[in-house]
Amino acid sequence: MEVKSWELVGGLGLFLLGLINVGPFRRGVWWIAKEVFRAGRLVLYDLPQWLLRHAWVRWLLQSRLVRLATRYVVKPLVLTAAAWLVLPKRDVEWRVSLGIAAGIFVAVNLLLNSRVGRNAEEIIADSIVQGWRRFGLRPLMTLFSVVMEASKVLLEGVERFIYAVDEMLRFRTGESNLTLGLKAAAGAAWFLVTYVFRFAINVVIEPQINPIKHFPVVTVSHKVFLPFVAVFQGWLASAMNEFTAWLVAFLISVSIPGVFGFLAWELKESWRLYGANRRRFLAPEPIGPHGESMPRLLRRGFHSGTLPKRFAKLRRAERRARAKTNWKRVRKHLQALHHIERAVRHWIERELVALLDASPCWRGGRIAVDEVRLATTLVEIGLACPARGESSLKLAFEIRAGWLVAGIVRPGWALNVPSQERPALAAALLGLYKSAGVEIIREQIEAELPRLADFTLTPDTLVVWTDPDFEREVVYELDYGAWIPPQQTRGPRERRLPALERQRLLFGQYGIAWDRWVALWDRDLPGNGPVEDLLASFQVVPEPAEPADVPREHAAHLGPLSS
DSSP states (O other), rough: OOOOOOOHHHHHHHHHHHHHHHHHHHHHHHHHHHHHHHHHHHEEEIIIHHHSSHHHHHHTTTTTHHHHHHIIIHHHHHHHHHHHSOOOTOOOOOHHHHHHHHHHHHHHHHTTTSSSHHHHHHHHHHHHHHHHHHHHHHHHHHHHHHHHHHHHHHHHHHHHHHHHHHTTOOOOOTHHHHHHHHHHHHHHHHHHHHHHHIIIIIIHHHHHHOOIIIIIIHHHHHHHHHGGHHHHHHHHTTOHHHHHHHHHHHHHHHHHHHHHHHHHHHHHHHHHHHHSSSOOOOOOOSSSTTTTHHHHHSSSSSSSSSHHHHHHHHHHHHHHHHHHHHHOOHHHHHHHHHHHHHHHHHHIIIIIIIIHHOOTOSOOOOOOOEEEEEEETEEEEEEOOOTSSSSOEEEEEEEEETTEEEEEEEEEEEEGGOOOTHHHHHHHHHHHHHHHHEEEEEEEEEEEETOOOEEEEEESSEEEESSTTTOOOEEEEOOOOOSSEEEEEOOOOSSSSOOOOHHHOOOOOOOOHHHHHHHHHHHHTSOOOOOOOHHHOOOOOOOOTOOOOOGGGGGGGOOOOOO
């Protein structure tokens, strides 16, 4: 075959070389492909769909003028263009061609808009729809299911046969020594046979005969391996005759691609299973010993409120123990609380400590959980980092007016974290809050309000006082909308507080996609830190300018989270 353009061949070769071996080039090509797809989707799908949502567009398309134009102009014009492309046009003047086209247009128009044409159009459209329903996607899916079910039945039959032989070779009471010896020898040999048999059936043979697994991985592998039959035959020719060498080389070349089909199918299905069970957004994780999340641990309900219910039982048990001097039930409830404390400790080590340990940006040494305190509606966690200071950082998760509020009640060593390491700590805390199902972050509310403002929470509102005497009261209705305006309910009217973005106040309604979370930490792999707009949206780490163990003044009315 003669090569028409060596430049094209060389360019294609360099493109494939970069695509296979150069990571940045491969990511750039993938980015360009995604952008082209997004642009095509925007033009061909999103823009028409956006236009069709408008009432005036739907009214225009359903108007009598457009319907008449479609029937008498657009449809005949399309069929005329198709016929014009088929007809020969050699040595014909343009006037004659124009006349022929006009005649075709008139004839098609008369045919389509006659009673016979309309009936024929309806019959053809109905036949296409019915044909697609009968011979379209559903039969293909049925064929797919039949092939996979047949493959499953084949593999189950093999496993049943192996299991039947295993049952025959089991040792049973009352058998003679000769029978036991024969079964022992046969069992050892059968173990090797079943290993090879399973490998041959599951890895080599079944992917070859299953057309769904065969295409395209096994097909491509065959194209790669079949040219090496002569090479294998040359290697084997010194140990066997020519015919046997060709036969063995051919069987090897035909059988090996099944391994690639097996691996590709298994890895693909395992990844799909993992992806199907993985949530799209970060969500509350099981924390308690019985799989409770943080809201189910703290918020009392029919199937939740483990801590409030456990402490209530503990108080009743203590009252009875003082009267009857039987402390068995008290020790039982204390042991249950100890299990919850240990589960919370493991959760912190899994979701926060391990993440920072694996971060190249974090150079502050290992963080340890030095204490876990439990209360009726409170979980307080102390984190020690000897490399950053002796004072521990204390986190608290508490139910306030029905909201799960999280915050740092004592910054401790967090005030000594350098600026280049703070993004990693902030990202880890955001992930921890998402895994806990936190709805409001205390530091975020403090960052949104003026520095001297004081605030508290109710089930529906955020109440703010802008003066130290609590005379001027401003209310933000948390279910108002995307932006919440301030409503002054008491006191003299002075400067107006700014409107607050609801999504920035209610952290629980801010979704962090799993793919975005992974990409955030992938950027941290070179040690640059997971800097992204996600970290700029929420304030979770206190600024170094604040005192180490003194909370902000305007947060006093909310009360310390470790009440």
